[in-house]
Amino acid sequence: MTKRVRVLVVDDSALVRQAISHGLNQDPSIEVVGQAVDAFMARDLIVRLRPDVVTLDVEMPRMNGVEFLRRLMPQYPLPVIMVSSQTRAGCRVTIEALEAGAVDFVTKPSGMGIGLEQMLVELREKVKIAAAVDVSHWRKRRDVLPRIVKRKPMTLNRTGDLLVAIGASTGGTEATRKILSQLPEGFPGIVITQHMPPGFTSMYAESLDRSCPLKVREAHNGDRVAPGQVLLAPGGKHMRVVRRNGGGWEVVCREGELVSGHCPSVDVLFESVARAARAKAIGVILTGMGQDGADGLLAMARAGARTIGQDRQSCVVYGMPKVAHEKGAVQKLVPLANIPEVLVRLVAEGDHG
Missing domain, CATH: 3.40.50.2300 (Response regulator)
Incomplete structure (x- = not known):
């Protein structure tokens, strides 16, 4: 038994x-x-x-x-x-x-x-x-929040032409915090869907904002995706990225039915990024149970985006990245500690590409 x-x-x-x-x-x-x-x-x-x-x-x-x-x-x-x-x-x-x-x-x-x-x-x-x-x-740990790594601000030519989309669930709140705390000011705009109910996402965004060099806030309908800024999908609403008139992107946040078992859904975010940004995007799928985000990340990869999955050893729950990897959506499996460095390198390559 x-x-x-x-x-x-x-x-x-x-x-x-x-x-x-x-x-x-x-x-x-x-x-x-x-x-x-x-x-x-x-x-x-x-x-x-x-x-x-x-x-x-x-x-x-x-x-x-x-x-x-x-x-x-x-x-x-x-x-x-x-x-x-x-x-x-x-x-x-x-x-x-x-x-x-x-x-x-x-x-x-x-x-x-x-x-x-x-x-x-x-x-x-x-x-x-x-x-x-x-x-x-x-065990024996005293530091609660990750140490902010002070990096030289990004001065790339085309950071406004690039977009990073992150999806996470169980264990993702702290995984995301560790990534954002080590990214430089001026980093391309980031959009995040973390499985959380209404009320918690605004508090989580405020907490991230205090511990990261980037500006983090809960997204509102029509917010512009901009370098140096992170938009977090509001609890109870799907967040989509759409093209803005005149260039760049903005988000649409609306209530809706559960998708892949969730609202907000990572699949909804990733699929919208695949349509709106195509090869000008980087997708990251982090720790979490279930399979939300796997199909969306595959759509991003097929549209020309670069894709990253958190590896098994560093995940609290190796569910979402595992399914995404099995579907062929993940181009690189990366330990959590190395994801910031990989993102900075991919952004630099995209800036010159």
């Missing part, structure tokens, strides 16, 4: 603890081994029960989830899934928790009866994925 994933549920609400525990135990491959009402009880139970995965409430009394993570991960690294509210404060702390080592997050429904089952389905899937994630690199 396959070993079950042992889970510790941490939440100050007895009702939420019961609902999450019952929902997780519905999956025969998951076993809830304990419940904790706060970070201090969680600390003791982690040492005693040695769970494989922890689900952690974002907002708790005495010590919130992110502060607990900052203390836990350097001493006792464990895969953690955050359970977040969709309040502004909840969104902000969730982004901080991802920076501090959380693997992923789910959002609490507005009521325990509305959307609860959907949340539990998502949580069960993410718990099983998290159990296989290696978080040992957080």
